[in-house]
Structure formats: structure tokens, C-alpha cells
Amino acid sequence: MGRIERRFAELKQKGRAALVTFVTAGDPDYETSLKIIKGLPKAGADIIEFGMPFTDPMADGPAIQAAGLRALHGGQTLKKTLKLVKEFRAGDKETPVVLMGYYNPIYVHGVEKFLGEAKAAGVDGLIVVDLPPEEDVELCLPAIAADINFIRLATPTTDDRRAPAVFRNTSGFVYYVSVLGITGTKAPDLKSVEKNVNRLRKHTKLPIVVGFGVKTATQARAIAKSADGVVVGSALVSAIEDSLAKVGKPSPKTVKAVHSLVSDIARGVRS
Amino acid sequence: MTTAQVNSYRTGPDEKGLFGIYGGRFVAETLMPLILELEQAYKDAKADPSFQAELDSFLEHYVGRPSPLYFAERLTEHLGGAKIYFKRDELNHTGAHKINNVMGQILLARRMGKKRIIAETGAGQHGVATATACARFGLECIVYMGSVDIERQKPNVFRMKLLGAEVVPALSGSRTLKDALNEALRDWVANVEDTFYCIGTVAGPHPYPEMVRDFQSVIGVETKRQMLAREGRLPDSLVAAIGGGSNAMGLFHPFLDDKDVEIIGVEAAGLGLRTKKHAASITGGKPGILHGNRTYLLMDDDGQITEGHSISAGLDYPGIGPEHSWLHDMKRVQYVAATDKEALAAFQLCCKLEGIIPALEPSHALAHVMKVAPTKPKDHLMVMNMCGRGDKDIFTVADILGVKL
Ligand SMILES: Cc1ncc(COP(=O)(O)O)c(C=O)c1O
Numbered sequence: 001m002g003r004i005e006r007r008f009a010e011l012k013q014k015g016r017a018a019l020v021t022f023v024t025a026g027d028p029d030y031e032t033s034l035k036i037i038k039g040l041p042k043a044g045a046d047i048i049e050f051g052m053p054f055t056d057p058m059a060d061g062p063a064i065q066a067a068g069l070r071a072l073h074g075g076q077t078l079k080k081t082l083k084l085v086k087e088f089r090a091g092d093k094e095t096p097v098v099l100m101g102y103y104n105p106i107y108v109h110g111v112e113k114f115l116g117e118a119k120a121a122g123v124d125g126l127i128v129v130d131l132p133p134e135e136d137v138e139l140c141l142p143a144i145a146a147d148i149n150f151i152r153l154a155t156p157t158t159d160d161r162r163a164p165a166v167f168r169n170t171s172g173f174v175y176y177v178s179v180l181g182i183t184g185t186k187a188p189d190l191k192s193v194e195k196n197v198n199r200l201r202k203h204t205k206l207p208i209v210v211g212f213g214v215k216t217a218t219q220a221r222a223i224a225k226s227a228d229g230v231v232v233g234s235a236l237v238s239a240i241e242d243s244l245a246k247v248g249k250p251s252p253k254t255v256k257a258v259h260s261l262v263s264d265i266a267r268g269v270r271s
Numbered sequence: 272m273t274t275a276q277v278n279s280y281r282t283g284p285d286e287k288g289l290f291g292i293y294g295g296r297f298v299a300e301t302l303m304p305l306i307l308e309l310e311q312a313y314k315d316a317k318a319d320p321s322f323q324a325e326l327d328s329f330l331e332h333y334v335g336r337p338s339p340l341y342f343a344e345r346l347t348e349h350l351g352g353a354k355i356y357f358k359r360d361e362l363n364h365t366g367a368h369k370i371n372n373v374m375g376q377i378l379l380a381r382r383m384g385k386k387r388i389i390a391e392t393g394a395g396q397h398g399v400a401t402a403t404a405c406a407r408f409g410l411e412c413i414v415y416m417g418s419v420d421i422e423r424q425k426p427n428v429f430r431m432k433l434l435g436a437e438v439v440p441a442l443s444g445s446r447t448l449k450d451a452l453n454e455a456l457r458d459w460v461a462n463v464e465d466t467f468y469c470i471g472t473v474a475g476p477h478p479y480p481e482m483v484r485d486f487q488s489v490i491g492v493e494t495k496r497q498m499l500a501r502e503g504r505l506p507d508s509l510v511a512a513i514g515g516g517s518n519a520m521g522l523f524h525p526f527l528d529d530k531d532v533e534i535i536g537v538e539a540a541g542l543g544l545r546t547k548k549h550a551a552s553i554t555g556g557k558p559g560i561l562h563g564n565r566t567y568l569l570m571d572d573d574g575q576i577t578e579g580h581s582i583s584a585g586l587d588y589p590g591i592g593p594e595h596s597w598l599h600d601m602k603r604v605q606y607v608a609a610t611d612k613e614a615l616a617a618f619q620l621c622c623k624l625e626g627i628i629p630a631l632e633p634s635h636a637l638a639h640v641m642k643v644a645p646t647k648p649k650d651h652l653m654v655m656n657m658c659g660r661g662d663k664d665i666f667t668v669a670d671i672l673g674v675k676l
């Protein structure tokens with residue numbers, strides 16, 4: 001059993017949903033980013049999603065675009081992202097880590113090389129936005145062979161006809177994108193989220209987590225009623241941005257700003 | 272990479288949208304159902320003679336096709352070698368080849384019942400063509416344009432607005448064409464129900480590279496017919512400038528299986544290939560994934576896309592259509608590059624000798640013609656795609672020449 005599966009099994013026993021937190025690796029710099037993720041489990045994160053910065057993130061809104069650029073300007077690379085995971089993993093053997101990003105940096109690094117290094121660093125899952133099931137031979141099948149979960153995005157446009165193809169080669173959990181659009185812009189319509197989560201359950205036994213646009217403890221609590229987990233990303237990334245001393249430079253408040261927001265939302269998910 | 276003989280260079284892409292290893296459908300799940308719907312709609316339209324008839328009629332009466340194949344006599348004399356012809360696509364309505372593709376896509380959007388059209392633009396020519404067709408059919412039109420390009424292509428921005436389009440500045444990344452494409456994709460993800468994305472070049476996810484190529488192929492089909500009528504034989508060589516590669520693919524594709532026709536694509540070498548300031552994806556890049564397809568791209572060692580640079584906003588794109596990448600690997604088409612300086616010299620020469628103010632994009636093709644034409648015999652027939660007129664560029668050129676307008 002992998003860490004992701006184990007974590008969802010534990011939470012099922014506790015009878016509550018998972019809080020999945022997203023921050024961009026290397027935002028605003030390597031050291032601050034490491035402090036942020038090291039403190040996330042204690043603040044209430046059950047699963048950590050770590051964004052691999054990319055110059056052209058076509059599914060991301062302004063907040064995560066800016067986070068990626070801050071990280072890149074700070075010298076973040078795919079190699080350094082793997083190093084961050086390794087340093088985190090040295091102190092935490094249990095919390096699942098999922099890398100999220102776009103295919104080009106992985107492709108250029110070399111798929112097999114990347115998978116080997118990711119596994120060794122302690123990465124549990126991958127979400128690669130621009131690899132739909134039509135491109136499974138690229139990375140999805142090799143990842144499964146390397147014993148890394150390949151987590152798929154399902155969206156409001158994933159209808160019942162398409163769902164079986166989307167879920168065929170997926171594992172770990174399913175990430176339901178709650179809005180038609182990019183990250184951090186629209187707020188999810190709770191009724192439609194519940195309806196779609198229930199619809200997708202007919203196609204998969206995997207846990208379904210919901211993300212894109214969840215910003216507050218209240219929203220998180222409402223979504224946690226029907227879903228197995230809630231992802232919070234843009235709100236955390238915006239908290240980083242708001243806390244900066246100046247562009248790209250952390251202030252003494254940066255790490256704490258993220259952790260206190262995570263604690264706040266965790267209380268919502270757990271209540 | 273295989274360079275084994277293929278029976279035909281004109282059968283691609285395969286059913287997965289691949290030309291060799293290039294192309295494909297690297298898009299977010301939200302877009303996947305739409306792309307499959309578009310693929311089906313395009314297949315149906317292609318098989319429907321009434322669609323082609325409607326398109327042909329608009330190309331003739333609205334766009335002004337066929338465009339002439341013109342013997343550039345004074346340039347030929349000046350260079351003293353090959354007999355040079357211009358395919359005059361700059362005479363089309365709106366002043367560039369872009370409208371050929373736009374008419375096809377807008378008629379398809381109408382067939383699909385889509386009422387809201389989005390597009391990206393670099394030089395503004397594709398944006399103007401899209402705004403034009405949308406005005407003609409009463410469709411809502413939103414054009415994404417990098418804020419840097421808005422600054423250097425002001426006349427086209429105003430044109431689009433006159434035509435009723437909304438021009439939205441792309442403020443992310445390098446604020447040029449690639450970022451405009453990102454913004455258009457983001458818009459599409461958020462507005463899947465009613466929106467048709469009209470891509471301006473032979474890039475993007477399948478079926479765009481194939482579809483745009485098909486619509487632009489009218490250039491090569493006409494050239495073939497016109498050259499046979501004029502000279503009684505096929506040309507010996509074809510030369511075209513490459514941004515994303517649509518005018519080039521449109522000229523090249525009908526000739527790909529004519530083995531004796533030498534085919535040359537000219538990328539933008541900017542300040543020089545040895546500087547980082549160029550936009551030559553094939554000559555100076557390597558394969559990667561961006562904007563829905565695998566193709567040659569400009570990037571750093573970490574796989575981060577780098578900014579292109581060219582004097583011409585229309586060539587300033589860090590990628591190239593996937594079919595070009597394949598034709599390069601197969602060695603069917605030769606890819607070369609021309610610098611800003613060479614293009615500018617070609618621009619000026621063309622104005623003086625032929626009375627044609629070319630766009631800065633085809634000026635790159637012309638720069639290569641100036642290099643190779645003198646080395647060819649007098650009976651060598653060379654066709655250059657004059658894919659746009661230069662009115663939009665006079666401010667850029669005046670600026671560089673130190674002239675205040
Ligand atoms: C006149 C002209 N030529 C060429 C291009 C480059 O595009 P493509 O390579 O797709 O023909 C542009 C793009 O804006 C253009 O306006």
C-alpha cells in the first residue's frame with residue numbers, strides 16, 4: 001500500500017475528508033519553501049501538493065502564474081524541486097507528496113530519469129495537467145510501472161461517456177476540477193460539485209478530492225461533506241504573495257501566513 | 272529519428288494527430304472533449320461538398336483569390352540568377368495570408384453553432400483577419416495580444432477595434448505571442464460551451480495543425496496551377512518565412528511529393544543565432560511540449576520556454592508547427608534563418624525594385640532569396656511567398672532607420 005492509499009484509509013477510519021494543500025516549489029525561494037512544506041502537516045495538511053514551476057502554465061490563473069515566475073526567478077528548477085521533496089521526506093515518512101505541473105520540464109529531463117529520481121526522493125504521485133488519457137504512453141504508464149500514482153483531473157466536461165477513459169489508468173485519487181476555468185478565479189458552485197462528485201463515483205472507487213477555487217474554511221467544510229478531500233492552492237499562494245517584503249523576497253511573516261491559513265481551513269474540514 | 276523513405280509526405284497526421292513523433296493533443300482534460308468535437312466537425316465539413324463550395328465562394332469574392340503569381344523581373348535582374356516569382360498573398364483582403372485560414376475556421380464555427388470567437392495574435396494580422404470575418408458574420412470576437420505586441424503593432428490594434436473586436440492584452444510571461452496563446456487557451460477552458468478558438472497558425476493541439484494547413488493549402492494549389500500555366504512546368508524551389516509556419520505550410524504542402532522541388536523555410540535569426548535573441552525554433556531549439564503539441568521549441572536546460580526575439584512580431588514565437596518539425600527530421604524541407612538586419616535590407620530592396628512594401632515576415636524569406644538566387648542558373652524557377660504587406664510595419668522600420676513619423 002502506498003502512502004496515498006494509506007492516508008485515505010486512515011482518514012476514512014476517522015470519518016473525515018482530507019485537506020490537500022498546494023504551494024509552488026521554490027516560492028518565493030528555496031529555503032522559505034522548505035520551511036513552508038515542513039510545517040504543513042502540523043498545520044493540518046493531510047496531503048502535500050507541490051507545484052513544479054513552468055513558464056507557460058495554461059491551466060493556471062494569475063496567482064499561481066505569479067508564484068511560478070517568483071520561483072523561477074529565484075532559481076528553482078526541476079532538480080531543486082526533487083531536492084526539496086527529499087529534504088522534506090527525511091523528516092516525514094508518512095505525509096504523501098504529489099508533484100503537480102506541466103509535461104515539458106519532465107520530458108526534457110527525461111521521463112525514466114525523472115521517475116527514478118522522483119521515487120527515490122519520496123514522491124508518491126504526479127498530476128500533469130497537459131497529459132490527457134489520449135497521451136498515456138508518454139508518462140502515465142511509465143509512472144505506474146515505476147510505482148508512482150498517476151492522478152488524473154476530471155472536469156465538468158468529463159461526461160459519462162468519457163469518464164471510463166479518464167479513470168482507466170489512474171490511481172491514488174481523482175482530482176475533480178470544480179469549475180470550468182483556470183485555478184483561483186471562479187468560486188465553485190457547491191450544488192453542482194456535489195452532483196458531479198456523486199456522478200463520478202459511479203465510475204471509480206478511488207477517493208475524489210475537489211479543487212480549483214476553494215479559498216475559505218466555509219467552502220472547504222461544505223465540499224468536505226460530499227468529497228473525500230479538498231484542495232486549497234491559490235489562496236495559500238496568494239497568502240505568500242501578500243506576505244512578501246518585496247517581489248520575490250520573504251518577510252518574517254511569510255511562513256506563518258501560510259501555516260495559519262492552513263490551520264484555519266483544516267478546522268473547517270474537520271468540523 | 273528515421274529518415275527511411277516514406278511513400279508520401281502528404282498523408283499525415285495519423286489518427287492521434289501525430290506527424291512522426293510531433294503533434295498530438297497535450298491539453299488539459301477540460302479541453303479534451305471540445306477538441307474531439309472539433310475534430311469530428313472538421314471531418315464532417317471536409318467531406319461535405321457544400322462546405323468547400325461556400326469557402327471557395329468567400330475566398331473568391333471576399334478575400335480576392337486567386338492571388339497572382341507575379342514575375343519579379345527587376346529583382347531577378349538585380350540578383351542575376353534564378354527567375355523569381357512572388358506569390359502575392361499580400362493582396363488578399365486584410366493584407367496577409369491569415370484570412371485564408373480564418374474564413375475556413377469561421378465557416379466551421381458557424382456550422383458548429385458557436386457564437387463567440389477567440390483568437391491570439393502576434394503581429395496583429397491574424398487578429399485583424401479574425402475580427403474581419405467576425406464582423407462579416409456578426410459574431411462576437413475577442414483577440415488576445417501580448418502587451419509588448421500591442422505597443423509595436425498599434426495600427427492593427429486600432430483596426431481590430433474598428434471591426435468591433437475586443438483586444439485583450441496578455442500581461443503574463445514575456446507578453447508576446449506565446450503568452451497571447453496561453454491566455455486564449457485559458458479563456459477557452461473557462462468558456463467551453465459557446466466558444467470557438469480560431470488559432471492563427473499550424474500549431475496547437477490536433478486537429479489544428481492539419482486543419483490550418485488544409486485551409487492555407489490554397490496558396491500552394493494555386494501556385495502549382497499558375498506556374499504550370501506560365502512556365503509549363505513546376506518551380507525548382509519554394510521559399511517562405513516561418514513564424515508558426517502556416518504560410519509556409521500552405522505553399523509547401525501541395526508540393527511535398529514533387530521530389531524535384533527544393534523547399535526552404537526561413538526562420539527569424541533575430542540578432543543572430545549565436546546570441547539568445549532569435550526565434551529560430553528548428554535551427555536553434557529542440558523538441559518539447561507547448562500549446563498542445565510536441566515540436567521544436569526554444570527553451571533552457573530545465574525545460575522552461577525562453578522568449579523569442581525578432582524584428583517581426585509575427586515571427587516572434589518560440590515554437591513551430593509540428594509538421595515542420597517532422598519535415599525537418601525527414602529532411603524533406605530545409606530550414607534556414609535570416610537576421611533582423613538581413614530582413615530589413617530585403618524589405619528596403621523590395622520597396623525600391625518592385626514597388627511592393629512587404630511585411631517584415633516575408634522580408635525574411637526575401638533575405639534568403641537574396642542569398643541563394645544569385646547562385647542559381649537563369650532557368651531556375653524560384654517562388655517566394657509574399658504572405659503579407661508591410662503597411663503595419665512602417666512604424667517599426669521608421670524607428671530603426673531613425674526616421675520620425
Ligand atoms: C504577414 C505574416 N507572415 C507570416 C506570419 C507568421 O505566421 P506563419 O508562420 O503561421 O505564416 C505572420 C504572423 O502574424 C504574418 O502576419
